[in-house]
Amino acid sequence: MFVTHFSKRAHYGYRAGAACILGALLFLAGCSGGNFSDLETLPVKNYVNKPGDYLGNSYVLRAQIDEQIKWEKGLGRILAVVVEGADARLPIFVPEGVSDNLHVGQRYEMEVIIEKGGLIYVEALRKY
């Protein structure tokens, strides 16, 4: 029987292609960087009703800067932010040194901790 078949050399091509794809997948996994934080998302609605209940807890918050409410040199600034996916405007405190390039309209993913009096204290942030 005359059987048409691929030569063994064909497999080199497939190996090269597969290596390329595997390399890209590994690079993809490396570059995606995962989530900014594994923390729970701040339950905005409940927080607005009873901020004191969340004292000492850490959350992640995705929000857009709406306005600066107060700024004190060497200390930090209080901003009003609009939370993504929730129709809520919250005040947050960004200490000096966390970020110096904040502008209206920017969107950030923030790691926050709820301080005394329900103050949302930003510990780290990442622009997106």
Place this chain on the structure above:
Amino acid sequence: MLACNDLTVEIRPSGIRILDRATAEFMPKGLNAVIGPSGCGKTTLVKAMLGILPCEGEVTYAGRPIRDSADLRGKLSFAPQFSIAHERLAVGEALRYALDLCVRDTAVKAERLEEILKRIGLAEHREKRVSDLSGGQLRRLGLGLELVGDPQCMVCDEVTSGLDPRSEDQILEVLQGLRDEREKTFICIIHNLAKLELFDWITVVYEGAIVFQGDLDALNAYFGIPDALHLYDKLNQQPIAQWRERWAASNTAEPAHEPLPAVDAPPPPGALAQTCTLLKRRALLFRRDRGYWLLTLGITLGFPLLVTIFAWDGIPQLRGLALNSAGGFMQQMQDNLRFRIDAMETASLVTGLILFQVILLTLMGSNNGAREIAGERQLYEKERFAGLSARAYASSKLIFASLVAVGQGLWMMLFVKFICEFPGDSFSQAAVLVLCCVSMTAICLGFSAIFNSADKASLLSVYLVGFQLPLSGIVLALPEVLVWVCRPFINAYWGWGGYFSSMLDTRLFDAYRLESSEWIPSPGLAVSVLLLHFGVGAALVFWGCQQKRWD
């Protein structure tokens, strides 16, 4: 020598047999003619024996079974009727590159080049372009290209068809000379029955079956005809079944010729050496193809210019909105409105310019890849039969087309960035734009390797580019359900996203973010997805080049 037993070729899926249980053997060190009316299966018989067409039955060469074309490498060569050599090469160059692809030894190559040129009578035409050769000279060059590997046996498909009598005689003289002086075996499909007296062994194919093998005298006697010119009239007088039965009854089971031991040719150069040869040849052909390099240069320089027309004076600076709410309510409202309008206009301009660059780069990629392999497929198949590695060919095409794409991507990035003063990390932007063009080039090269027709590959590539804009979801919002169905495959989306997020720390990015919270991939992520596209394209190229796609 070459022989077959019960060889059958069927057209799939209809199952029609175009070659039916053909059994034949050919004379070693002789001129073998394969004749028969048009469409009777002569070329099918030859291609099936050479493993070019899928078939059932047995094929042997010097008594050894042949399972694939690769088993004949170095022993036998095949000259198709058309697609003999690259038209823009000179005769000497065509032969020298063919030698570089088939022969390792430098001294042997130099000696053989001169011998072949002398043998085929083209020594004085060595500087002449292939496109300028006459029909007869072209066929002689075809023979010369067959001789580069110094095979024992050569198969010629209609080597004298369509030639004037003088050119035909010249070709036949070359064949006779090689038979007598170099003991070469030729299997020639011919149409001119008046020339059969020059052949030693004649095979008659009729309606997909072999109905006679022998010399000219035996043929005339067997069919009861005064000369071979009456053969086809005679064949038409009886149905194929009768001719088949008669031949089966008169043909003895004993072999007609003494078997000739096979001479194994030295192995061809390695894949790396072949890749280098192919790259050198491709560069030369690129230089010689004025229309193509002018087009490539034109789009490489012209497309970035087209982008900059929309922002010749640079991208307008965005006046920000103060964080502090100073001033009265009306003033705040006015400032806010002004800021939002400015931001929207700037964001629209910037995203549009980035998308325009990316789409034009995909178009360049399509131009680089779509015709590269399909346009010369028959030449490639011929060279592969002679010993060219599919891996080397695929690699050379990927390297050449990718190098062109790298140049185009870099130029686009530098020119537009300089003229429009795009902010952001140059390295990330260059990586994204280069890969955008390179990955599309590889995908279109994959199409070119899969399809036989350059037009089909080109059309599919153009469709692919055409769908980039609507399916990217950048200009027109895609339905939610389709977003992640389409996005992974849309080169332009990753190119756009990667480039745009390289400007994350700029006010231009903020302007876009004012109204959109849409996820945008980071440059690293975009680069890796585009690399993945390239990997898929490269795999298609390697796979497509492994397939046999003879006409």
